[in-house]
Amino acid sequence: MxxxxxxxxxxxxxxxxxxxxxxxxxxxxxxxxxxxxxxxxxxxxxxxxxSGPVLPEYAVSKPTDVAQALVKLLGSESGWIDVRATLIEVVAGFSMGVTLGTVVGLVLGSFSLAGRVLEPLVAAFNGIPKIALAPLFLLFFGIGPWSKITIAMIGPAFVTFYNIYLGLRLRERELMEIVQVMGGRRHHLLTYVTIPTLAAPFFAALKTGGPLAILGVIGAEFIASTEGIGHGLFTSAMNLDAAATFAGLIVLIVMTLTLNGLLTWLDKLALKRLGLIARRRPAEQHA
The missing domain is CATH 1.20.5 (Single alpha-helices involved in coiled-coils or other helix-helix interfaces)
Structure with a gap:
């Protein structure tokens, strides 16, 4: 049986x-x-x-025409000037935004009174559409790159701030007390509690903030600029040049994927150095 x-x-x-x-x-x-x-x-x-028989070719172009427009864009000096201008603005705005968000998040997260007073004000400012601030920054910084950099800075700054701020507030108090009871000092709390707690939220903020920085730069270049990929996209759209428009979009996609790949590599490297990569793998396998 x-x-x-x-x-x-x-x-x-x-x-x-x-x-x-x-x-x-x-x-x-x-x-x-x-x-x-x-x-x-x-x-x-x-x-x-x-394209043509079903879809209007003037609006969607064709992959062959887009390929030719992309070769023309990357083969011209003006095209590389636009790519370089946008890349510099994105990198500068993203770096400054992450730095600002990290500093403010650490300060308000470490001092509870300051956090309770200022966090609602930060939330109110975050509620303003970022692109709506572009004309204001244009008045302050002019049509040059600094107006685009400041707009690109806002998105990553808020995302990083909230991830750091909430990460500090969600630290395991029991673990902190255990470290203190065992004779741990501030640098022990920083090494064994704070940094491991903030590592994952911080790199999540980086991955979210990267596309926001690109979005801010392109939006600002649409409004007022003399160079940049956004300026090229706007010009192509006004000239009803769909092929050139799609070529500019492909450059933006490559830029976004490259930035995301770099941030993913940094994420894995940092978590491996901190010994946290083993914690993430079971969660990823379960998902």
Whole structure:
């Protein structure tokens, strides 16, 4: 009787294992990359076929025309001037925003009275649409790069501030008390409690703030600028040049993916140095 009941169980276990192996095969990095390439190729083929007969070519252009416009953009001196201007503004605004948000978050998170007084004011200022501040910054800093840098700074600053501020408030008080009871001083609390607690929220803020910085720069370049990718996009749209517009969008996508890849690498490196990468893997596998 026992042998009879064991056979279905073994067959079920074997079937589950086989299904899991097939699922793991589909989840492999090479398979995922291949599937993404297939999806992109299908979208480009449909775009090429439908542009003209179904979709208005003046509005969506064609992948072949976009490729030619991209080669023209990257092959011209003016195109690289626009790319360099936007890149400098994004990097400067992002760096300054992260620095400002970190400092303010640490100060208000460390001093509870200051946090209770100023945090509602920060929230009120954060409620203002960032692009609505562009004309004000243009009055202060002019049409040059500093008006774009300040707008790019706002988004990462608020995201970093809230992640640091809330991270400090959510520190495990029991763990802090244990460290203090064991004779730990401020630098021990910083090393063993504060930094490990803030590492994940901080790098999450970086990944969120990067696209916000790019969005701020492009929006400001749309409003008033003499160079930059946003300026090129605006000019192409006004000239009804869909191919050049899509070429500028591709440059922005590459810029965003590069920034996100760099921040992801820094995230993994920092968490590995802090010994926190082992905590993240089970959560990612569970997800």
């Amino acid at each position: 026992v042998a009879t009941t064991d056979k279905p169980v073994r067959k079920k276990t074997s079937a589950v294992a086989t299904t899991k192996r097939k699922s793991d095969r589909w989840q492999s990095p090479l398979t995922l990359v291949a599937l993404r390439i297939v999806v992109i190729a299908v979208v480009l083929a449909l775009w090429q076929l439908l």
